[in-house]
Amino acid sequence: MRGPDRRSVLRAAGAGGLALAGLGLGGETLTGCDHKPRPAAAPTSASGPDWAALDARLTGPLIRPGDQDYPAASMLFDPAFDTIRPQAVARATSAADVAACVDFARRTGLPLAARAGGHSYGGYSTTTGLVVDVTSMATITPTSGQQARIGAGALLVDVYDQLARAGRALPGGSCPTVGIAGLTLGGGIGVLGRRHGLTCDRLVAADVVLASGEIVHTDADHEPDLFWALRGAGGGNVGIVTSFTFATHQATPLALFTYHWPWSAAADVVGAWQRWVAGPGGAADATWSTCVVSSAPASGVGATPVLRVSGVFSGGTDDAALAGLRGQLAALVDACGHRPSSTYLVTRDHLATMLIEAGCAGRGVKSCHLTGRSPGGTVARVAQRAASAFLLSPMPTRGIEVMLDAIEQRQRTARAGSGVVILDSWGGAINRIAPGDTAFVHRGAIASAQYVAGYAASDPPAVKEENRRWLRSTVAATAPFVSSTAYQNYIDPELADWEAAYYGANLDRLRRVKRAYDPDNLFRFAQSVAPA
Template sequence: MACAVRSGGHSYAGWSTGTGLVIDVSPMDAVRRDGGRAVVGAGTRLIDLYGELASAGVSVPSGSCPTVGVAGLTLGGGLGVTSRAYGLSCDALESVRLVTADGRILNCNREENADLFWACRGGGGGNFGVAVSFTYRTHEAGDVTPFSLRWPWARAAAVVRGWQRWAPAAPDEVWTSLHLDTGPGTGTPTIEVIGVALADAGAHMDRLTAAIGADPDSSDARSRPFLDAMKFLGGCAGQTVEQCHAQGSLPGQRPGGNFPRTDYAGKSHLAYKPLPDDAISTLFARFEQGNDVANRSALMDAMGGAIARVGPGETAFPHRKGLFCVQYLAPDTGWLRATHASMEPYMRGTAYVNYVDPDLRDWAGAYYGPNLGRLRKVKAAHDPGRLFRFPQAL
């Protein structure tokens, strides 16, 4: 019988459930500080991770969606809003407790079960066993400054060109994401850069504007406590930690939850080189065609900084030299597939395993690159019978 492992339940392909045995670790959501470390249950949602650590003025580098589970995020690498400053979620990981296919409970770190520890830092969730606990190094988390800049669509090409020259090499203390969107109720495309600066954002906003060569139509920046900033970026500003959950009584939900469930699919690429002009034009055409269609997005998250100072083989996450990660989102899978296909010639054969994509043909090479062979050896050593299997399992 196949086993599906469930934490946050955010698998785009729905592989955190199945017709066999579903092992749901969601109730394992305790967060405990231990000096400069945090011991975190595998069912913890990001909003609870941030909320529990906020009173101590510390955090762990993670993502922005409040309902995402820390386990899946970390096991796939863990790109997030402080990754350029502090590394991926898996870079802050010091140990993981794993239940293997033969029922053993293993502590995995640099000294014990080092092969599994390496594989659990970017090798994808559900491949090697059931992670039940993570121990992370924490970093200080004081006030930070979320900011945004918006330009008219007529300036969009200049914005992409300037942003992709500046963002991956910007100071580590600033992270940015370039958003192409057609918002709810409209098919009109928009362009915006959002970001987080660990200190004052003004100088970074000025340098980005200079790189683009055009002043934004509007901009905004406001210093906030770290937890408030994560709520703001996650779409639940001004709400309590409980309200930043989905409503319900199931594990991971809260009776007073107010975070909406959305319905869309996603695909991804990793850009190792700046997009040439014809790639930018190709992407824009996907947003300009069928302008009556809403809720389409391409999100370009800057990499570089601390991410790139770890070698591609030091952890299982291979895309250390990527300039930025592109995530395509839409409820319309036809538009999504056509958009991804149109950009494939420019970012050939790369994808982020946490944005799992059931359509990929060479998914293993796209997710794991040169680390694939070593990952398959770890899989064979610890799950030779492939108890943990799903359509894209190793």
Template sequence: MLSRSFGLTCDQLTGVEIVTADGVVHHATASKDADLFWACRGGGGGAVGIVTSMTFATKPAPEVTMFALTWPWSAAAAVVKAWQDWAPKADDTLWSTAKLLGGEQHPAGPVVTVSGTWTGDGAVGDQLAPFLAAVGAKPSSDVATSHSYVDAMLRYAGCAGQPASACTTGTGGVLKRVSESGASSLPTVALSADGIQTLLARVEAAQDVVGLTEGGISLDALGGAIARVAASDTAFVHRDALASVQYTATFADGSDPSAFDTYVRSFREAMAQEWGDAAYVNYVDPSLASPGTSYFGDNLARLQSIRKKADAASVFDQPHFL
């Protein structure tokens, strides 16, 4: 939620202690073992060694205004069109996510919501006004509340009113893991009118997948500080992406996942006609035709070279992306 304001987490990394396959401990920074440090900034877990500690630059935690907007499904096309034109270019201190979800959890049909956070000065309504005007349809609900940073994070995690110690899936925690299929896109272009209709049709198709608890698409705004770092400066290459897109399907534990995998992968394939094959490495997807290229683009060759030097025998095998 602060990535548009401050940049990605990997952009705040200033040093790592990393053990390479030969057992050597490296203390890598931008000026020492710089290649290892570069690879650790978005290069995927375990790509070049085992990281045993990390050092980050920090910033004061801001006060947060959380907002949430919902519309009837009839406004979904207008919401997607307006959001994709507005969210990646909004003030850096405003982050938002657009979610279009269906499935058994929504028996009346799919839902469309836009929620997010504002950490700037003034009223969040002033920031949302251009977006709402572009949608042209009044939200059926519109809520904005102020919180401390910690309280906002607990709410996002599903732990409102709970101590941080209870915000876990472990013993005594209030959270429960769910079985889920997932895939991703990192688009650099806005959808055409036809593309928006394809997206809506795929969300609506969630209603026909037996056993799909909730499924569809989430679009998390990028841009801002993320885009002001050059693509080659870190292993994370997708600096010009408009959003981080997640295709998801949740289902009951123990169910055969094939139908849900098919749903999310066919959704991604349908959107690739306009959004291309770029993907997020933390959504490991064996169905990608060229995972390394999808995850790292033009940075793949350098990452492979660093990996080969650090681990020539492929002790830390990563077949899904390198």
């Protein structure tokens, strides 16, 4: 029998939430593994959990080590996590399959992880226990009222493709093999964010399997605290979503631009770009932009790092609209004080634009899937380390110098892979939502900074460690010039005070929601939200 009625707990948390959150905490930062006992394990045979019993409950396959499909079923996007060997991967085909897996994990005490695209930077979409793979639940169905129902296992390239066929679109990320579930639950930034908001801002409803095994529907009127949490709490925290309903918008042709400058102009260009995206009279809401500084170590002796500004414009592709865009870009060039070494501006239909942003220009949707996982897929797995921060205002001159120095140091490092700092513009529709209206609290940023250190999976341990040191030293050096917050979808296993960095003022409410829906902390990983 279940404990106190979950809705009663929610009402208590809502009415007396501050008192509940304060009981016994004393300002302490909690982690689920240290402070919450596991549910009592059900008796198992001497050989371990009764996998045959679980298999009999599932419609989809249960894949175990030694099975032919296990290598592909167990891998994530980053080969760094290939050493993690799940005891089983359940390819769920329905919410009932997911519920059976949740029930099995609860009774046996096995670690549990949900996985869609498998892009977690921390490897948190795998486990040594049971992985619930939802990628078979990938149906994308445009519905009446300009909405779309999307299975939790759908990948972004398929979402964009199938919505575009219906003349619809959804703001989301660029990487084609990212899953809609992880993207949405942690926020969801992308090239249309300034115009249409985050992916989570377009969420209308969801179907969720709770830690109890119960399958619930949530929206603004049903389980409203759960609905609040799903929009920004991050994946795997309060339940396993099996289906999303989104409010879509019309798919329109888009304009793409890329400007390059010589590296000698980098300090001026980076400073001008930040003021351009942040200030009045700069980039309009329909103009999303990214400023990227990256090393190019394979370019040979004497090569310099690379500087580019590129973006997507959703304000129209007629002559008047494009004239307005060119005026915005001319203002940026004037502010930089340097002429670009090359410029590029084209218009494409919506799907073609998303394929270009995904790195799949000139290729079909089928090829824009992961090699070895989807037939015809040509997207390679990538080994990298990453971290993030938000810019609440333009970086001062000294901060820009420190960031560029780090890239130059990477350029000079023998055997190093690429080192990149990506500044993505925020603002617009993203910041018109109050920080407390959804669990996603980062509503005042002008830009996000993503630090990426790439390497080869075959590199020796010393090179990998050097790669890690460069990333951590770059993050530490730039920290005085950015905010102390970070993007939960760029989850960072080495981030100190990560709860405050990801969730800020929304953390206490998230903990209360977690207590109401997962009091025994079944859904837990190294950086999961702990119950209040």
